[in-house]
Amino acid sequence: xxxxxxxxxxxxLIRWSSVDFASITDPTDGTFVTNSSGNINVAAGAQTVxxxxxxxxxxxxxxxxxYTNSGANVNYKTDGTVPQTSCATTVGLWEEFEVxxxxxxxxxxxxxxxxxxxxxxxxxxxxxxxxxxxxQSARIRDGQIAMNFDIASGVGYVSVFHAAxxxxxxxxxxxxxxxxxxxxxxxxVSPDVTTSSTxxxxxxxxxxxxxxxxxxxxxxxxxxxxxxxDDISYTxxxxxxxxxxxxxxxxQKGSGIELTWxxxxxxxxxxxxxxxxxxxxxxxxxxxxxxRLNNNNRADYSFVDVAPNTGDNFYRIKAVENTGKVxxxxxxxxxxAKKGAGLNVYPNPVRGNEF
Numbered sequence: 001x002x003x004x005x006x007x008x009x010x011x012x013l014i015r016w017s018s019v020d021f022a023s024i025t026d027p028t029d030g031t032f033v034t035n036s037s038g039n040i041n042v043a044a045g046a047q048t049v050x051x052x053x054x055x056x057x058x059x060x061x062x063x064x065x066x067y068t069n070s071g072a073n074v075n076y077k078t079d080g081t082v083p084q085t086s087c088a089t090t091v092g093l094w095e096e097f098e099v100x101x102x103x104x105x106x107x108x109x110x111x112x113x114x115x116x117x118x119x120x121x122x123x124x125x126x127x128x129x130x131x132x133x134x135x136q137s138a139r140i141r142d143g144q145i146a147m148n149f150d151i152a153s154g155v156g157y158v159s160v161f162h163a164a165x166x167x168x169x170x171x172x173x174x175x176x177x178x179x180x181x182x183x184x185x186x187x188x189v190s191p192d193v194t195t196s197s198t199x200x201x202x203x204x205x206x207x208x209x210x211x212x213x214x215x216x217x218x219x220x221x222x223x224x225x226x227x228x229x230d231d232i233s234y235t236x237x238x239x240x241x242x243x244x245x246x247x248x249x250x251x252q253k254g255s256g257i258e259l260t261w262x263x264x265x266x267x268x269x270x271x272x273x274x275x276x277x278x279x280x281x282x283x284x285x286x287x288x289x290x291x292r293l294n295n296n297n298r299a300d301y302s303f304v305d306v307a308p309n310t311g312d313n314f315y316r317i318k319a320v321e322n323t324g325k326v327x328x329x330x331x332x333x334x335x336x337a338k339k340g341a342g343l344n345v346y347p348n349p350v351r352g353n354e355f
Contacts, residue, residue, distance in 0.1 A: 001047070001281055001282075002044060002045060002281055003066050004281075004282050009044050009066035009067060009068060010044055010067065010068050010070065011041055011042060011043050011044055011067055012041070012042045012044070012046075012064050012065065012066050013027055013033055013041055013042075013064070013065045013067060013076065014039070014040050014041075014042060014051075014062060014063070014064050014065075015033075015039055015063050015064075015065070016038055016060050016061060016062045016063075017038065017060070017061050018055065018058050018059065018060050019061070020061055021061045021084055021086075021325070023061070024061060024062075024063045026065070026078040026082070027065055027076045027078070028076070029075050029076055030072055030074065031072075031074070032070060032071050032072070032074045058088065058089050058236070059086055059087070059088040059089075059236075059238060060088075060089065061084065061085075061086045062084060062087075063082050063083065064082070064084075065077060065078060065082065081324075083326065084325060084326065085325070085326065085327050085328070086325065086327075088156065088157075088235040088236065089235070094114055094232055094233045094234060095112055095231075095232040095233075096134060096230065097124060097136055097137050097138050097229075097230055098113065098135060098136060100112045100124060101124060102123045103123060103124070104123055105121050105123055107119070107120045107121070107143075109148060110124065114147075115148065115149040116148040116149060117146060117147055117148060118145070118146045118148055119138070119145050120143035120144050120145070120146075121140065121141045121143025121144075122138060122139060122140040122141065122145050123138075123139050124136050124138060124139070125138070125139035125228060129165055130165060130166075130228055131163035131164070131198060131199075131200060131230070133200065133230050137228045137230035138217075138228065138229040138230065139165055139227070139228050139229075140173070140226065140227055140229065141219070141224060141225075141226050142219055142222075142224065143219060144216055144217060144218040144219065145216060145217050146182065146214070146215075146216030146217075147214040147216065148182070148214075150213060151212065151213050151214065151215075151234070152212050153237065154209045154211055154212065154213055154236075154237035155177075155207050155209060155213055155215075155234040155235065155237055156206070156208055156234065156237050156238055157205065157206055157207070157208075157234065157244065157264070158175060158188075158204070158215065158232070158233070158234045159202055159203070159204050159205075159231075159233045159234070160175065160203050160205070160217065160229060160231075160232050161201065161202050161229070161231045161232075162193065162195045162200065162201060162203060162228065162229055163195065163197060163198055163200045163201065163227065163230075164195050164196060164198050164225070164227055164228075165227055166198075167198075168222075168226050169196075169225045170195060170222065171195055171219060171220075171221055171222025171225045171226075172192040172193060172194050172219070172220045172221040172222060173193055173195065173217060173218060173219045173220055174188070174189045174192045174193060174220060175187070175189060175205045175207075175216075175217055176188065176215065176216050176217075176218055177207050177209060177213050177214070177215055177216075178213065178214050178215075178216070179209060179211050179212065179213055181214070182214060185216065187218075188205045188206065189203075189205055192220050192221070195227045200230065204244065204246055204264055205264075206244070206264045206296075206297075206298065207234075208237060209237065210237045210239075215232075217229055243263055243266075243269065243319040243321065244264040244265060245261060245263060245264075245319075245327075245329040245330065246262045246298075247260070247261055248260075248315070248316075248317060248329045248330055248332050249332065250313070250315055250333075250334040252334065253304060255306070256304045256305055256308060257304070257305045257308045257315075257334055258302060258304045259274060259302065259304075259305065259315055259317070260300070260301070261300075261301055261302075261317050261329060262298055262299065262300045262301075263298065263299045263301075263319065264298055265296050265297065265298070266291060266294050266295070266296070266297065266298070266299035267294055267295075267296050268321045268322045268323065269291035269294060269319055269320070269321055269322075270290075270291060270320045270321065271289060271291055271319075271320055272288065272301060272317050272318065272319050272320075273285055273287075273288050273317070273318040273320065274286050274287040274288070274303050274305070274315065274317060275315065275316050275317070275318060276305065276308070276309075276313060276314065276315055277314040277315075277316075277331075278309050278311070278312060278313070279312070279314070280314040280333070283314070283316065286305050287303050287305070289301050289303055308334075308336055309336070310336055310337075311337065312333060312335050313333065313334050313335070313336065314331050314332070314333050315331065315332050315334075316328055316329050316330070316331045316332075317329040
């Protein structure tokens with residue numbers, strides 16, 4: 001989001017490192033930093049930057065420096081608090097279900113690009129009714145799909161995309177992990193994930209195991225309804241994983257707006273600052289919630305803004321860690337249009353003599 005104030009920037013320098021924040025040195029006034037490995041310049045007004053060519057399964061640290069002028073006259077803002085954040089790359093789309101063939105629901109093993117998996121009441125679907133990114137995806141009816149091998153280095157987060165098959169009704173499922181070669185399994189979500197949309201939804205799980213681990217996806221309800229699973233990825237294990245916002249929702253409650261959000265693995269967080277904007281660019285603080293768990297587990301929070309703007313309201317959550325690191329959530333928008341008083345009647349039309 002663009003900086004504001006009496007002097008606005010002409011551009012921004014983003015610097016990054018795969019070591020730590022301290023390894024990112026401040027730029028020097030009068031020496032313009034050109035684009036190179038670990039450096040990229042962004043013109044004022046740009047809202048999104050994609051940095052490519054990074055190493056998979058690696059945590060990267062970023063700092064952003066606004067500047068005015070250019071060349072030998074460049075002036076970088078390095079005083080005050082330099083905005084910073086970190087993020088771990090995944091191992092790409094580790095399993096895309098594009099390799100292998102299994103046409104029936106009978107119990108059996110299939111060799112995928114990641115290795116051998118057991119499909120129980122499941123198959124590799126490639127029909128028009130299968131939701132898939134590519135040519136095929138896993139389709140589970142009332143069973144499960146499980147790895148027959150371990151990820152030797154352990155895992156941090158696991159990401160899974162899911163959608164309902166065809167016009168089937170909703171069903172539930174969960175992710176399980178095993179550290180003893182599949183002899184026993186532990187579920188990593190509560191309550192179970194519900195799949196009802198025919199559009200792929202990403203689900204993130206905090207597994208955080210620093211030992212060889214294998215995964216399986218188990219359908220837990222829905223009768224004969226079917227669901228599609230695709231594009232599984234994971235991040236490397238780390239003893240301290242960065243803040244991971246998994247949800248942020250805004251709904252109108254009376255004359256106010258209630259915000260709810262989740263941190264998938266709360267650790268070393270001091271507080272969460274709720275920020276609002278009328279235009280999605282200039283944000284201000286409207287409240288603070290103190291972190292209450294910090295036990296490496298999921299933490300859920302809510303906050304009610306009792307005096308929102310009429311019209312557009314953009315919200316984001318700022319997590320402040322005890323190391324000084326700041327992590328922002330995605331931005332959500334809700335519009336409060338002026339409405340007259342009235343009643344909503346249900347059912348409509350009225351049936352019988354009551355409503």
